[in-house]
Amino acid sequence: MTTIDSGHIAPVQAERRRPYGLLLVAAPVLLVVWLIIWPIISAVITTLWVQTPEGSEFSTGTYQFFFSDGYSLSNLSVTLWTTGVCAILLLLICLPIALYLRFSDSKVAGYVQGLAIFPMFVPSIILSFAFIRVLGPNGTVDLLANAMGLPKIRSPYLTAWGPVIGLVWDNIPLTVLILLSGLGNVSNQAIEAARDVGARKLQVLWYIILPRIGNSVLVAISFAVLGIFSSFTLPYVLGPAAPEMMGPFMQRTFRELFDPRNAITQAVITFGFCIVFGLFYVRSVAKNRTP
Amino acid sequence: MKRRDFMLAAGATAGVLMMPRMSFAAEGVVDIYFTSDQNVIDFWTNVVKPKFEAANAGVTLNLVDGGDGAGVSAIGDRALAALASGTDPQADLFEGFDSRVTVGGIDKGLYVNFKEANLSNYSKINPQAFDIETNMPYRGSQVLLAYDTEKLDPANAPKTWDDLVAWIKANPGQFIYNRPNKGGSGGNFVRRAIYAVNGNDPSKFTVDNYSPEADAEMLTPAWEVLKDIAPSLFEGGAYTSGNTQSLQLLGQSAVTMIPTWSDQALSAIDQGVLPETTGLVQLTDLGLPGGFTRLAVLSNGTNKDIALQLCDFLLSEEIQSAVLSELGGFPAVSWDYISADLRERFADIIPETIPNFPSGDWEKAINDGWYRAVAPNVDPAS
Incomplete structure (x- = not known):
């Protein structure tokens, strides 16, 4: 790889390679975001914003219960x-x-x-x-x-x-x-x-x-x-x-x-x-x- | 072949192999999801499936072990979502399932109302077994006591709740029941204790009479009784985590007596998991509670009509008799619809009444109350 980089065609190759690398990383990153990061965020939201008849409301009730029980x-x-x-x-x-x-x-x-x-x-x-x-x-x-x-x-x-x-x-x-x-x-x-x-x-x-x-x-x-x-x-x-x-x-x-x-x-x-x-x-x- | 071509070919093949999983449910293949244990799935594989498929050409029953209630209820939730979007739920029938578990499922018409489904055998169902119209009972089982006759003479086996409590206290370390939420044998033992402190009157508990006041008044004394016997239980108050583990402890002769499901005990003796010398006894003042296993049919399933035919078939005398003779359970239809010789043969496990504790809020209260009041009696470091 280093030998190619030192050649005169290197800039073209590097440019061509870059999006491939990102694309290859994109799939696992998207999977992690979708299957892990998003559920975590949604879990935190579900526990902190409670659905009431008047709309959602911020509450730390369940956490208070956990740490006082x-x-x-x-x-x-x-x-x-x-x-x-x-x-x-x-x-x-x-x-x-x-x-x-x-x-x-x-x-x-x-x-x-x-x-x-x-x-x-x-x-x-x-x-x-x-x-x-x-x-x-x-x-x-x-x-x-x-x-x-x-x-x-x-x-x-x-x-x-x-x-x-x-x-x-x-x-x-x-x-x-x-x-x-x-x-x-x-x-x-x-x-x-x-x-x-x-x-x-x-x-x-x-x-x-x-x-x-x-x-x-x-x-x-x-x-x-x-x-x-x-x-x-x-x-x-x-x-x-x-x-x-x-x-x-x-x-x-x-x-x-x-x-x-x-x-x-x-x-x-x-x-x-x-x-x-x-x-x-x-x-x-x-x-x-x-x- | 070049490596790249190989990868492409392999990827394409893998994709094709995955395709059937993503396709829609096939016509004529009834997808049945089970929450029950392996002995029940074996019964379906060996008895129900061949008979039903023989009687209905072109129909295949696809029996899927849904793991436990949670597994099947997830499929129920998926079916509810499919109902909303008008897609195929890829499931037709749930075995051992309470249609109430799917939140909003009954209101939105996800489950077939059996009363309106015109099943020819529906009227034969034992009135005791009825629950709600979207749950169809098809087999019953009751908890009884299994004990080692080499350690306890059958003549001295306890016959009433008070005898049982006295026996447990007189024989410390020889009795164990499982956590009430982890299997019906321990769960119904706990419910029997609740009946005992409420005058042995099952009618005091209904699906809709739960209230926090009733909880304090009717459940708290039962926790006191159970706490009182805890030091006399196996290892001074240990509780197994399921029906099977209790059977294992009795089989290993670690304890003398356990509460157990009648069908599990009978098949365990049959298979040699429990020795021949195992005795079974039911309390006579009020039996240990039992229950009926129910089916739910999805109204948006591709094979809804075949699934309903199957439900009707399950209530036929042929299958109901097999429930008795092959499964060791008891029928969901009234005893009059069972042949006389079978009635004779199984006279000792035929209960006159099966106390059936309501599910719903009471169940939740028991699952929470027992853990908070009774279970911590155990010192984990001991």
């Missing part, structure tokens, strides 16, 4: 708790897996990678019922523990830990893949150099590897958080009846309480939390673009 707030806080706990657990589980996959060249690594990616191909509804069978009361784990003479433990099924375990398992593949791509940026030479000057394993991790994959960690966490915050199936099947996570809460408000305005308000509030993590992601992508 203990039940709604406890749902929001359990969602934040679940998301936070899942994010921490994901990092603790996936970082070692990714490090192992990056630096091991044994045959086993291939199998580990396959196993780590496997959850991606399991639909969450199937995962939920399998979870009840395995970790639920009198499930496989209970039976094994019993066979080994261990005491019966309380199953995480129908407690707040149920969705946590399910969501972590479900999000392992994406997190591992993103961390792994980040680890690709860490050159072997840099690590060998550090080792040559006597760095121990933990020091290599802390001073060489982590600074280089900080961006990937941020991207992986924001992706996981965005998915977990608004997750539906796993908290619905595995979680307790109350407090509910925002996903099931919204669905119930909309479908069973026939209250679209409050449901949309809950969605806007959920979106408000998610956009913070979205901005993290956008910021880190933008930072990568301008070295």
Whole structure:
């Protein structure tokens, strides 16, 4: 490309190319505007401008209700708790897996990678019922523990830990893949150099590897958080009846309480939390673009 | 072939493949959307579809799993929009659907009024099953108690509401019901508790007598009863999120007793999901409520007339008997229109009365009230 630019026909080509580029971008941008941006704007409008017999009227009533209603707030806080706990657990589980996959060249690594990616191909509804069978009361784990003479433990099924375990398992593949791509940026030479000057394993991790994959960690966490915050199936099947996570809460408000305005308000509030993590992601992508 | 040609060809092929999806509904293909569970769709696939297609040459029933109520109601909303613009809704019949759900649908004439549709079998419908004229009942089911006879002697199984509450309290951790909005088995258990604190009188609740005052007076005591038994439930007050999960817990022997739909329990025993040793019992002071599953026909559907013929066919003795013998539900027509030997065979699940709790505002009040008053009893950290 650069060789053509330096030639005398370059200006003509550049001019011809420009509208094509914009046209190619136009389709996805229009789709995003139509399917994502516009619904957001319309949701905010629906919740803030109330239809009254005299015409529409500005009101923050539903937001005031949400933030003064203990039940709604406890749902929001359990969602934040679940998301936070899942994010921490994901990092603790996936970082070692990714490090192992990056630096091991044994045959086993291939199998580990396959196993780590496997959850991606399991639909969450199937995962939920399998979870009840395995970790639920009198499930496989209970039976094994019993066979080994261990005491019966309380199953995480129908407690707040149920969705946590399910969501972590479900999000392992994406997190591992993103961390792994980040680890690709860490050159072997840099690590060998550090080792040559006597760095121990933990020091290599802390001073060489982590600074280089900080961006990937941020991207992986924001992706996981965005998915977990608004997750539906796993908290619905595995979680307790109350407090509910925002996903099931919204669905119930909309479908069973026939209250679209409050449901949309809950969605806007959920979106408000998610956009913070979205901005993290956008910021880190933008930072990568301008070295 | 050049890469560019290949891309063009592939794009064109993909476009052609997508075309049938965008075309109009075909004449003679009746599009039926289901909200019911898989066992019901299986019943249609194996019984209703072959019989109806054999009797009506050139007609095909296209059975589509609409997922849940929300899925089908979205199609209902789309049909309402199609009615306004005079286009084809690409749907004909909704199964397990309340035509009231589509806001403004009945007023605008979106759904066929069955009373005026001159169905030959319409008069056979059980008077208890009638709802509104745009909903046609075609099968019924009732909630009863399923229990493990190895842990509980059938002779000691509770027969009245008070016995049941006493049993639950005497056997902590052995009973679970699902969240009332997530499946009828738990929902009707909760409704039975509401009847119990209102003198076991179903007539006190009608579609249009809801008011906030009545709510406080008639529902609040029931929340107290349910809160009172919560610590004696499975794990000190856990609630499953659906009918199936309750069956699974009974099947895994994690609990001794659950409320369940009669048809689901019978087919679960049949398929081995529940063991042979599962016992079924109905309360005798007042049965656990049940309900009828209803159909709605779109007035602007391409195949409206065939859909109505199908509705009439569903009320015929042939299909109504199959509902009993194949599906484990009970018929929507009066028992007189069912053959005597079937009546004999299913005598134990034939209810004399089926309390049917009204939907609408009461339902909404229960869905909200239970979550706020009863469910938070659970400490999520425990």
